[in-house]
Amino acid sequence: MFNVFRKEIEFAGKKLVFETGKIARQADSAVMVTLGGTQVLCTVVGAKKVKEGQDFFPLTVNYQEKTYAAGKIPGGFFKREGRPSEKETLVSRLIDRPIRPLFPETFLNEVQVVATVVAHDMENDPDIVAMLGCSCALTLSGIPFMGPVGACRVGYKNGQYLINPTIQDLEGSELELVVAGTQEGVLMVESEAKELSEDIMLGAVMEGWKAFQPVINAIIDMAEMCAKDPWDVSEKDPTLVKLYSDIKAKYAGEVAQAYSITVKQDRYAAVGAVRDKVVAEFVTEDMPKDKVASEFHLLEAEVVRGGILKTGKRIDGRDTKTIRPIIAEVGVLPRAHGSALFTRGETQALVVTTLGTGQDEQIIDSLEGEYRERFMLHYNFPPYSVGETGRMGSPGRREIGHGKLAWRAIHPLFPTSEEFPYTIRTVSEITESNGSSSMATVCGTSLSMMDAGVPLARPIAGIAMGLIKEGSDFAVLSDILGDEDHLGDMDFKVAGTDKGITALQ
Known part of the structure; x- marks a missing residue:
């Protein structure tokens, strides 16, 4: 049998x-x-x-x-x-x-x-x-x-x-x-x-x-x-290859011009206007809108990636190594134990720390057994942070993953119960997002916890790096934007102190 x-x-x-x-x-x-x-x-x-x-x-x-x-x-x-x-x-x-x-x-x-x-x-x-x-x-x-x-x-x-x-x-x-x-x-x-x-x-x-x-x-x-017999994988439809060629020939210049706009919302509006023109021109009974939009997205990727590799200049005008302007504020909420507003370019996190007693510890029932956790870090990404409408509810996989990454970055510097006998819950509300929001959470959490009097051994910060590679040409990008994340080949997040690394992803 x-x-x-x-x-x-x-x-x-x-x-x-x-x-x-x-x-x-x-x-x-x-x-x-x-x-x-x-x-x-x-x-x-x-x-x-x-x-x-x-x-x-x-x-x-x-x-x-x-x-x-x-x-x-x-x-x-x-x-x-x-x-x-x-x-x-x-x-x-x-x-x-x-x-x-x-x-x-x-x-x-x-x-x-x-x-x-x-x-x-x-x-x-x-x-x-x-x-x-x-x-x-x-x-x-x-x-x-x-x-x-x-x-x-x-x-x-x-x-x-x-x-x-x-x-x-x-x-x-x-x-x-x-x-x-x-x-x-x-x-x-x-x-x-x-x-x-x-x-x-x-x-x-x-x-x-x-x-x-x-x-x-x-x-x-x-x-x-x-192993079972391999499934057939179809080659790309020749009509889609021609569609891409036609879109590129006529609209590559307009896409490049739209991506030269440094402000995110204005750039998205300009790219959206070009996309609407492409859809209006190329959608037919035989060529549905979703396929035209998909080919236009490929053109966006080629324009952005090619521009960075050829000129070293990025969407928002930076070179590959420059970090976006940073503003850090603490004590922004009068009733919170600790609070911080961390802004890096168009990415912003409002991070709030609350202190509690041993009764507030999280009880975790895992396969390995029950244990208690003194430090909780929760990350929230509401749709308004990217100027969109969307579902609000329990945290999704991405929010849980980003919160845990920030937790890992902070945890090695977290004081022992003898040094600081409090339960700590930190919440990061992403109020604006254009890339690296999890690393903004790391920076904001460090500030917020210090504002609450938590004796962290050293401040912790984080940054998201990117990679664009075509053949032997490549560019390593510091402090990536959302578009560079979506259209690039790698998203590499690093967090740590002036002494060394505490988290990688």
Whole structure:
């Protein structure tokens, strides 16, 4: 009945096992991954057709932890798992970020990736296991995926790197870094560090990249044994190629002129006016609006990227190294314990700190057990911050992820309970946004906490860097704008003090 395929290797001194063919056989691919006593079931399903009028790639990643994995029963009245926890949301993002760039641009079928933690040995964190399992499942599924991807956690203690350390090994570590990539290079980094140097951080990234190469080779071996037939990937429609050529020939100059406007809202209005002209001219019965708009977006990317590479001058008139004007104010709210308004160009964060007692500590019920958290940092991104209308409600994945990044940047400098016996909640309200809002949150949080009298060892600041690369030409951008984030090749956030780095993403 079962046609089971299994691959077993040693990964950083532990046995890592991939198995497929026994569970969830109706999915396009399902892999049970085991590391030590931790097991994660990873499944992949892709829609066989693209939805009518769809012009984007709908990839969904869901990481879920089942309490039975740790021999526990959920709390509450309903006694079952409910909305995703913060960790489930963060790990879903952790899996999503390295795999998303590896799908072909012309592939728009909906894909759902689900990672379910079914066993936890309290030593090996399931997040790395889930990342490896999802990479393997995608590679075996036949869905067009230019992987596989490997992943590894790296610690740093007593001057030595720890490769894939256990939860216990990480105690006392000066670094917790997760790196993911392919055989060719690194795709994603997420870390918290205790003011480490650039050399140590870069060394950790490279040590992690080297460590997961055997895992990538194992997944390739597995694919040679049991991968499904690859799906056909269509080439770009020749009519769309001609459409792009026609739009570029007639409107490239106007797009470049619109992008020379330095004020964001005026620039968006000018670009929108050109887009309206293109839509009016090129939309026909045979060429729908969404396809014309998509080709116009490609022209925007080419104009912005090409302009920066050729001239070194950016959308808002800066060169590649200049930081936008900064204004920092504290004590802006009279009734708050601490408050700050941090403005960098057209990005602004109103950050408020509240002090509480031990009764205000957050109780977190995780698979590893219940614990309390003294420091909370919440990030809110209302639609008015970018001049739009939109849904207001509970925080989305992006808000949770950005809040946690800022938390990681501040946490290494956070005072101990002996130094400052208060619970602290900091809220960052993004009131304007044009790139780097998570790093504005780091800067504002540092100011707000000091305004509240929190004895931070040193001020912490952050910046978002960007990369634009075409062939051998490249430009590294400091303090990127929103458009440079969307149209560029990399968004690299760095936070720290004058002594060293505290967070990377």
